[in-house]
Amino acid sequence: MRKKGEIALEYGFDPSTLAEDDLDPVGKTARQFGISIGLANERKMDEADFIIANLTPFRGISADVGTAFEVGYMRAQGKPVFAYTNTDRDYFTRLSADYYAGAQPEVIDGVARGADGLMIENHDMVDNLMLDTAAEESGGAFVVGAVAADADLLGDLQAFRDCLAAARAYWDARTS
Template sequence: MSRPRAYLAGPEVFLADGAAIIAAKNDLALAYGFLPNGIAEDELNPAGLSPFEFGHRISLANEKAMRASDVIVANLTPFRGISADIGTAYELGFMCALGRAAYGYTNTVRPYFERLRDDYYHGAIARAADGATRGPDGMMVEDHGMVDNLMLDGGIETMGGILVRRQVEPARLWSDLAAFEDCLRAAAVRFGLAVRA
């Protein structure tokens, strides 16, 4: 049997030490029996392209890689705000629509509700006249006990995956791969791969 292909989604490409983390994730995926299918953006040549065209070229390459992949493992750790990287969210939806296996992880155990209440609204939420909990801007503060927006948690649930939450030290928010490995281990069982001890 050929190795199942795993699309490793996440905002690592933006990190200062992103290349090393991506390499470590690729190595782990290989060790669990998957062929990692992330894109190395520097393989795409921007010469002669406008910034928009170059960005579109990356998008096309990523979509092609997703269509060729059997499973997505999405890093949903909050990125530049209270939610996951929005490009990763797009990719998770893309793979769920294709009916592919979907796994996710986040390196914080704080649910979306807490991040919204404390980090975004600084505690200033209250029950409104309509019975809903709302912020001072009138917006509803949803609490489904989920990691992030219900489409993300719900999509993974529908595709039979798991969404792993682990609390890591702040300095290791992006480099700690234990939760990522939890996903690989679960996906390896699903795909009938020999699982590491």
């Protein structure tokens, strides 16, 4: 996060700090501390002009659920959503290849379904359709990087930089 903050400054943005940096867990249960982090994150988003969300798959085939919440929270406030991912494998590919272990979906009435009968989204989108929609329809962007599978998928910062460049162009166009 420190490195990302330094890079954001290079692009002329004042990055938010981690919400938990300002919190003291002493005297709180784990649940109470977790709730205080969630509320602090909401306050940070209320103060922010836009979000840059890392939607690289995290502990599964899709983006981190907390980050997905943050994207929705910012979109609901009418703020631009800029997102990036370090994988160029679309959601359908990850869902069919990884979750369904490569088993070919059955197409029923034009809808692809997994062995469990559930629909397999195939909308030619990077992640869940709500995340792609939030970025594109908010005036932001969804940047797709292509980090090799054997590289640092979560730590590579090129797509983050590209996302910052898109955000910079967005804000420069609004002020000129």
